[in-house]
Amino acid sequence: MLQFYLVSVSLNALAGYFLFFRSDSEVSESQTGFSLHNETVKLIVGILSALTGIVKLLSPIQGIAVIGDFFPAIIGILCGFILIYEFYKNRSTIDDDTERPEKISGIILGNKKYIGAAALIFAVLHFIFPRVPLL
Numbered sequence: 001m002l003q004f005y006l007v008s009v010s011l012n013a014l015a016g017y018f019l020f021f022r023s024d025s026e027v028s029e030s031q032t033g034f035s036l037h038n039e040t041v042k043l044i045v046g047i048l049s050a051l052t053g054i055v056k057l058l059s060p061i062q063g064i065a066v067i068g069d070f071f072p073a074i075i076g077i078l079c080g081f082i083l084i085y086e087f088y089k090n091r092s093t094i095d096d097d098t099e100r101p102e103k104i105s106g107i108i109l110g111n112k113k114y115i116g117a118a119a120l121i122f123a124v125l126h127f128i129f130p131r132v133p134l135l
Contacts, residue, residue, distance in 0.1 A: 005130060008056050008072055011049040013123035015079035018042055019116025043087040050080025072126045075119045082112055 022036075053076030056069045085108060 009127045014118045015049045016119030032093045035090045046080045046083025053077035072122050079119050096131045
């Protein structure tokens with residue numbers, strides 16, 4: 001579907017922008033209205049990116065089920081998960097002393113710039129080559 005294609009490309013680009021160019025210190029919740037610096041906008045982009053990635057993974061393109069648009073869908077799900085996790089981590093008031101969340105947090109948040117760069121690259125490639133399987 002053309003609509004999911006456009007939504008997938010734009011959300012991958014926006015989520016990649018948030019992960020690659022924006023740091024947590026630049027996000028503030030005190031601004032009113034729509035702003036890319038608003039933490040709620042990052043949450044909404046994360047949720048929509050993950051949902052669009054799941055729908056793109058399940059929707060066949062040109063008769064190829066599952067592998068059509070595979071990488072943009074996986075990147076969308078991963079970026080959405082990272083943006084949602086960052087929102088939860090910044091808002092959480094639970095103090096855990098367990099090591100497992102810290103290891104997961106270190107792996108995921110430590111590589112978010114690379115995942116953001118991959119999302120931007122896949123968004124551009126997916127926009128330029130819309131009918132290529134896996135891309």
